[in-house]
Amino acid sequence: MTLIVLHGVESTGKTTLGRRLAGTFGAQFLPEFGRAFCEIHGTDCSQDDLIAIGRAQQANIEVALAERPLVISDTDSLVTAAWAQMMNGEVPPGLLAARKADLYLHCAPDTRFIEDGIRVYGDPADRTRFDGIARSILQQAAVPAVEVRGDWEERYRIAAAAVERLVRRRSLS
Numbered sequence: 793m794t795l796i797v798l799h800g801v802e803s804t805g806k807t808t809l810g811r812r813l814a815g816t817f818g819a820q821f822l823p824e825f826g827r828a829f830c831e832i833h834g835t836d837c838s839q840d841d842l843i844a845i846g847r848a849q850q851a852n853i854e855v856a857l858a859e860r861p862l863v864i865s866d867t868d869s870l871v872t873a874a875w876a877q878m879m880n881g882e883v884p885p886g887l888l889a890a891r892k893a894d895l896y897l898h899c900a901p902d903t904r905f906i907e908d909g910i911r912v913y914g915d916p917a918d919r920t921r922f923d924g925i926a927r928s929i930l931q932q933a934a935v936p937a938v939e940v941r942g943d944w945e946e947r948y949r950i951a952a953a954a955v956e957r958l959v960r961r962r963s964l965s
Contacts, residue, residue: 793857794962796955797868797893799930799937801922802913803906804899805944809951810866817955819862825849826872835912839880843887846872850890862959868893870933874926878913883929892935895958897951898927900941 796813798806807824814821826845833841846869856863869890873883901919913922930937938954940947 794862795857795893796864796895798866798899799871799896800899800926801901801919804901804903805947806899807866809947810864812948813951813955814864816952817862819864820856820860822852822856822863822865824866825852837879839876839884842872842876843884846887870929874929877925878922888933892933895954896930896935896937897940898937900939902941
């Protein structure tokens with residue numbers, strides 16, 4: 793079982809990149825539970841909402857890993873922890889305690905923000921702040937991460953190379 797998570801600020805291509813990587817590597821792509829939650833309940837999330845979102849995403853990850861050897865997830869509890877810090881000023885400890893990915897692909901906010909009715913932080917200062925929080929969460933969790941940046945093809949090239957290295961290492965073990 794190998795888990796790869798797309799991490800970072802909204803509107804940085806995580807979903808598109810995750811789907812493309814899943815197709816390339818024959819992995820299961822797992823969509824972001826928080827997006828579906830916010831489409832139903834709105835984006836003004838309480839700390840309890842974020843804990844529920846993190847738990848649901850992690851439960852979906854566990855089911856996916858039981859079904860497929862390689863899963864690429866559009867977020868996990870560490871991304872939700874960054875949202876909790878950004879929205880409510882604190883990180884619930886349970887979000888940091890959940891299963892960690894084998895690789896995090898941190899998507900830098902060097903892309904144009906695209907409003908879609910659900911996204912919250914389009915202001916450049918907010919995106920920079922959120923990116924800092926997301927990076928800090930990765931550091932606190934001491935997890936392996938690769939920075940993905942550049943145009944869409946460069947992002948894919950960086951991410952695919954990182955996934956390829958991980959898959960190759962795993963197959964040699």
